[in-house]
Amino acid sequence: MFGRLTVEAFKHDFVAMGGALTMVLVAFGIVAALTYYKKWGWLWREWLTTTDHKKIGKMYLYASIVMLLKGVADAGMLRAQQALASGAGNGYLSSEHFQQIFSAHGTTMIFFVAMGLMFALINFVLPLQIGARDVAFPFMNAVSFWLFVAGALLVNTSLVIGEFGAAGWLAYPPLSELAYSPGPGIDYWLWSIQIAGIGSLLSGINFTTTILKLRAKGMTMMKMPVFVWSVLGSMLLVIATFPILTATLLMLSLDRLAGMHFFTSAFGGDPMMYINLIWAWGHPEVYILILPAFGIFSEVVATFSRKRLFGYTSMVWAIGVITVLSFTVWLHHFFTMGAGGNVNAVFGIMTMIISVPTGVKVFNWLFTMYKGRISRMTPMLWFMGFLLSFTIGGVTGVLMAVPAIDFQVHNSLFLVAHFHNMVIGGVVFGYFCGLIYWFPKVFGYKLNEKLGRYAYWFWILGFFFAFAPLYVLGIMGATRRLDHYDASMGWQQLFIVAAGGVGLILVGVLLQVLQVVVSIVNRRKNLDKTGDAWGGRTLEWSIPSPAPIYNFAVLPVVKSRDDFWRMKEEGTTVKPKYEDILVPKNSGKSFVIGAAAFMFAFGLIWHMWWLACLTAVVAIVVLTVRLSDDETEYVITAKEVERIEKSRRPHAA
Amino acid sequence: MKKLFQKLAKDYYWRANNFGKKLVRAEESTPKSVKLIGLVTIFVATAIGLAWYLKGKNVAVFQPTGTIGEQQLRIIYIALILSAIVVIPVFIMAISFYVNFREDNKKSTYKPNWDHSKSIETVWWALPIVLIGVLSVITWNSSHQLDPFKSIASAESTLKIQVVSLDWKWLFIYPEQKVATVNYAYIPVNTPVDFQITSDAPMNSFWIPQLGSQVYAMSGMVTHLNSEATSEGVFTGSAANITGEGFAGMNFKINVVGSSAFSDWVESAKSSPFALDWDSYQKLAMPSKNVPDTTMTLADGSVFDLAVMKYMNPGLQLESFNSTSGGTY
Numbered sequence: 001m002f003g004r005l006t007v008e009a010f011k012h013d014f015v016a017m018g019g020a021l022t023m024v025l026v027a028f029g030i031v032a033a034l035t036y037y038k039k040w041g042w043l044w045r046e047w048l049t050t051t052d053h054k055k056i057g058k059m060y061l062y063a064s065i066v067m068l069l070k071g072v073a074d075a076g077m078l079r080a081q082q083a084l085a086s087g088a089g090n091g092y093l094s095s096e097h098f099q100q101i102f103s104a105h106g107t108t109m110i111f112f113v114a115m116g117l118m119f120a121l122i123n124f125v126l127p128l129q130i131g132a133r134d135v136a137f138p139f140m141n142a143v144s145f146w147l148f149v150a151g152a153l154l155v156n157t158s159l160v161i162g163e164f165g166a167a168g169w170l171a172y173p174p175l176s177e178l179a180y181s182p183g184p185g186i187d188y189w190l191w192s193i194q195i196a197g198i199g200s201l202l203s204g205i206n207f208t209t210t211i212l213k214l215r216a217k218g219m220t221m222m223k224m225p226v227f228v229w230s231v232l233g234s235m236l237l238v239i240a241t242f243p244i245l246t247a248t249l250l251m252l253s254l255d256r257l258a259g260m261h262f263f264t265s266a267f268g269g270d271p272m273m274y275i276n277l278i279w280a281w282g283h284p285e286v287y288i289l290i291l292p293a294f295g296i297f298s299e300v301v302a303t304f305s306r307k308r309l310f311g312y313t314s315m316v317w318a319i320g321v322i323t324v325l326s327f328t329v330w331l332h333h334f335f336t337m338g339a340g341g342n343v344n345a346v347f348g349i350m351t352m353i354i355s356v357p358t359g360v361k362v363f364n365w366l367f368t369m370y371k372g373r374i375s376r377m378t379p380m381l382w383f384m385g386f387l388l389s390f391t392i393g394g395v396t397g398v399l400m401a402v403p404a405i406d407f408q409v410h411n412s413l414f415l416v417a418h419f420h421n422m423v424i425g426g427v428v429f430g431y432f433c434g435l436i437y438w439f440p441k442v443f444g445y446k447l448n449e450k451l452g453r454y455a456y457w458f459w460i461l462g463f464f465f466a467f468a469p470l471y472v473l474g475i476m477g478a479t480r481r482l483d484h485y486d487a488s489m490g491w492q493q494l495f496i497v498a499a500g501g502v503g504l505i506l507v508g509v510l511l512q513v514l515q516v517v518v519s520i521v522n523r524r525k526n527l528d529k530t531g532d533a534w535g536g537r538t539l540e541w542s543i544p545s546p547a548p549i550y551n552f553a554v555l556p557v558v559k560s561r562d563d564f565w566r567m568k569e570e571g572t573t574v575k576p577k578y579e580d581i582l583v584p585k586n587s588g589k590s591f592v593i594g595a596a597a598f599m600f601a602f603g604l605i606w607h608m609w610w611l612a613c614l615t616a617v618v619a620i621v622v623l624t625v626r627l628s629d630d631e632t633e634y635v636i637t638a639k640e641v642e643r644i645e646k647s648r649r650p651h652a653a
Numbered sequence: 654m655k656k657l658f659q660k661l662a663k664d665y666y667w668r669a670n671n672f673g674k675k676l677v678r679a680e681e682s683t684p685k686s687v688k689l690i691g692l693v694t695i696f697v698a699t700a701i702g703l704a705w706y707l708k709g710k711n712v713a714v715f716q717p718t719g720t721i722g723e724q725q726l727r728i729i730y731i732a733l734i735l736s737a738i739v740v741i742p743v744f745i746m747a748i749s750f751y752v753n754f755r756e757d758n759k760k761s762t763y764k765p766n767w768d769h770s771k772s773i774e775t776v777w778w779a780l781p782i783v784l785i786g787v788l789s790v791i792t793w794n795s796s797h798q799l800d801p802f803k804s805i806a807s808a809e810s811t812l813k814i815q816v817v818s819l820d821w822k823w824l825f826i827y828p829e830q831k832v833a834t835v836n837y838a839y840i841p842v843n844t845p846v847d848f849q850i851t852s853d854a855p856m857n858s859f860w861i862p863q864l865g866s867q868v869y870a871m872s873g874m875v876t877h878l879n880s881e882a883t884s885e886g887v888f889t890g891s892a893a894n895i896t897g898e899g900f901a902g903m904n905f906k907i908n909v910v911g912s913s914a915f916s917d918w919v920e921s922a923k924s925s926p927f928a929l930d931w932d933s934y935q936k937l938a939m940p941s942k943n944v945p946d947t948t949m950t951l952a953d954g955s956v957f958d959l960a961v962m963k964y965m966n967p968g969l970q971l972e973s974f975n976s977t978s979g980g981t982y
Contacts, residue, residue: 095898095899095901096898099895099897099898166897166898167895167897168895172855172856172894173855174855174856174872175855175856175895175896175897180854180855180897181897265871265872265873265964266872266873266964271856271871272871305754306756306763306765307763307764307765307766307767307768308765308766308767308768309768310767310768310769311768311769311770311774312768312769313769314774314778334869336858336867336868336869337868337869337871337876338801338802338868338869338876338877340800340802341796341797341800341803342796342797344796344800345792345793345796345797348792348796349785349789349792349793352785352788352789352792353785355781355785356778356781356782356785359739359777359781360774360777360778360781362743363743363777364774366743366746366747366750367770367773368768369750369751369754370746370750370754371754371761371762371763371764371767372754372763372765373754373755373756373763373765374750374751374754374755374756375756376751376755376756384747384751387743387747388744388747391740391743391744392740394736394740395733395736395740398732398736398788399729399732399733399736401792402728402732402788402791402792402795402796403792403795403796403799404724404725404728404792404795404796404798404799405725405728405729405732407725407799407801407865407866407867407868408714408722408725408729408862408865408866408867409714410858410867410893411858411860411867411893411894412860412893472703472707472712474714475712475713475714475715476710476711476712476713476714476862477711477713477714477860477862477863477889477891479860479891479892479893480893481895481900481901482901483901484901484902485901485904486889486904489711489889490710490711
């Protein structure tokens with residue numbers, strides 16, 4: 001009945017018990033609050049069943065923030081252990097627990113924070129920027145989201161029931177094979193990513209189709225905002241690479257569940273094949289995340305410099321070149337595998353070539369600022385922070401692209417500092433920048449600027465204190481993932497500084513939480529009544545904030561880049577002619593599919609075969625029923641649209 | 654409760670606002686040159702502070718004691734200088750544009766529609782291409798010259814050391830000297846060494862930072878790390894890739910000594926009461942943590958080959974896996 005799930009799975013050591021109790025208490029608190037305030041019906045109608053891209057975006061945002069808090073807490077625990085565990089000191093974590101935490105930290109941050117924030121932003125902005133009323137497949141969008149949640153929940157469930165994988169965030173075999181990791185931890189890792197990854201693939205198809213098919217009349221490809229271009233590049237990469245991830249994880253699952261030997265070191269398996277495949281997905285994944293951040297900065301720098309984006313065509317080409325080249329560099333993650341001079345040199349040079357279009361983008365942003373009128377609001381601060389840390393990350397990246405140098409820093413903390421430079425300094429700063437920028441469009445009011453500034457300074461200072469010591473530790477020979485080291489190495493002081501840096505970042509995160517709370521309380525003071533919170537240039541600022549359910553009452557006809565800027569300059573207002581609008585109906589089926597996916601994975605992890613079979617059937621049946629349903633939309637009449645528009649735009653008309 | 658909270662938030666908001674205003678005013682009253690000098694001072698002070706802090710510390714990659722490590726350090730410097738050609742102008746432009754073209758500086762020129770310049774854009778496509786071109790040549794050459802598989806030319810004959818990554822310790826076998834050690838090794842100075850590396854456990858990475866380069870240790874195959882120490886001393890090596898619970902304790906010491914001292918050490922090792930053969934190897938291969946330095950004589954010269962080839966021999970594998978992992982297969 002319960003497969004290999006026994007009481008043992010609920011037993012944890014003291015520290016792990018803390019994590020488990022936190023999870024249980026949070027879950028209990030949410031259920032209790034919903035019951036006490038009688039909000040279950042509201043939750044179901046307004047959120048769980050929604051197919052509105054803006055609400056789905058909000059839910060992505062909430063889920064990602066929860067996971068971000070968990071991921072930062074993980075980081076704090078890791079550095080605290082390393083600050084303590086020198087020589088005779090053993091720290092407070094067991095090796096096994098420490099290894100689970102860094103595996104969970106990476107998995108959480110990449111799959112459930114970075115990917116989640118990215119999809120939140122794309123859901124918020126993409127349809128609005130291209131003048132569309134929805135994404136191409138609203139129901140599929142909801143399915144993607146619930147698969148994402150199922151994956152995130154699996155990671156959190158592992159805190160309470162059983163354990164998480166302890167083989168790193170990419171779980172290289174043979175360590176992740178049965179012979180060395182027989183427990184359920186790797187299975188949790190496998191299935192949480194597998195399910196979230198399928199959701200990401202569906203999203204990729206969805207947004208690519210949306211960009212290609214749903215642009216407003218007149219918006220040719222070369223009139224699209226650069227954010228849209230960057231999302232197109234990113235989503236094409238999703239479509240091309242996530243199937244590799246799915247297949248790779250499936251093979252590893254078959255090794256673990258069915259006794260196969262794709263990646264075992266014995267019986268003809270080939271672990272090197274896994275490492276190639278996982279990076280054939282994993283390297284493009286980095287660009288999947290960074291491209292939308294580039295797009296965000298392109299929008300923000302132009303808006304806050306009150307100037308057109310410099311070198312639009314260069315930008316587009318740079319995105320295109322990065323998209324293509326990102327497929328040709330995966331081997332630089334394992335120069336040390338001994339592929340030989342020719343292979344290593346080719347992949348090293350390809351890697352360096354990527355720095356050319358990236359550099360071009362940096363120059364274009366700089367010259368967008370040049371001869372502009374820069375308004376130094378928080379989004380611009382995040383851009384400056386990004387520029388600084390991303391450039392440093394770029395230099396260390398070019399160093400490691402030279403195989404001969406990589407042999408000396410690979411697997412060291414130098415590498416860890418480098419990719420945090422890129423992922424925090426690039427991706428996370430970019431998404432924060434975008435969230436502040438588009439917050440009024442989504443929620444209807446601006447975030448508190450002062451607290452945002454304080455949060456920024458704690459983040460940026462914390463970031464340098466947390467990662468500059470890691471560069472030094474790396475060249476001192478400190479490898480990554482150490483839960484203990486000899487006192488004679490002389491690393492402890494730098495580890496303590498790094499832990500302090502994480503502490504500063506933690507303060508930054510708490511300030512951001514406070515910023516949101518204060519902004520909610522004071523929202524009436526900061527309402528965005530015009531819909532154009534920052535003096536924007538693109539279509540999303542032409543509609544009221546928050547955007548109405550149908551986005552555009554009248555579909556725009558685009559004549560130029562920065563079309564809303566043109567409209568404002570020309571100052572032409574036409575009396576709008578309203579029409580009936582088709583809007584997708586709510587559907588609980590996406591939620592059911594997500595829940596079934598969660599139970600399916602849980603069944604496989606704990607070898608409860610009946611549960612896996614049952615839930616697989618449920619998911620397929622529900623999907624089939626939905627696909628045979630033709631009545632998936634309802635009409636908002638022209639009259640109703642007019643009423644909403646008049647109430648939302650007191651100044652217009 | 655709700656009211657109290659609103660009041661608290663309001664209060665905080667007020668204070669935050671006012672504090673912020675003072676801050677802005679203070680900023681405006683500082684002349685630009687003072688700010689610039691301040692920035693440069695902070696930068697220089699940080700650099701000096703770091704240099705002072707690292708003095709006397711072991712910064713392995715920047716203090717190489719091996720021919721490979723020395724060449725790698727040279728390439729690091731070249732790559733840094735090439736990068737600086739782009740990065741320094743970027744930093745200068747970023748800060749000066751951010752300062753000069755701020756909203757309230759009405760003296761600066763404002764060209765809201767200037768969005769294109771063929772000549773400028775050509776420069777910043779071309780400049781990185783040229784720099785990367787130069788670095789590519791260096792990359793191509795160094796990838797071949799410093800390929801860890803490539804043996805190092807020397808008047809001295811190359812010392813062969815077989816290395817096995819086990820759960821969780823390193824086994825060093827000297828096939829010619831007929832000795833073996835765990836978690837430490839001796840090598841003669843100014844003599845090329847060919848580490849022949851494999852793993853009889855999860856994939857690991859064999860790295861001696863001061864000598865230079867690391868290479869993965871993988872089961873069923875042999876990788877090579879060619880190295881040559883240029884000065885005597887004791888250097889730390891590490892297991893750079895996670896292999897499970899005990900991997901943090903898998904570091905080892907490489908003792909670089911003169912050639913006569915090396916022969917002396919070999920002689921003393923030969924008097925060890927422990928012998929390494931296939932049976933004792935399998936006992937050693939069982940998972941164990943923080944294993945102390947051990948010295949053995951090599952009773953069976955085929956141990957390394959067996960450890961590699963067992964992954965090609967199903968019978969041998971079954972036996973070995975069942976004994977080390979509790980019969981999972």
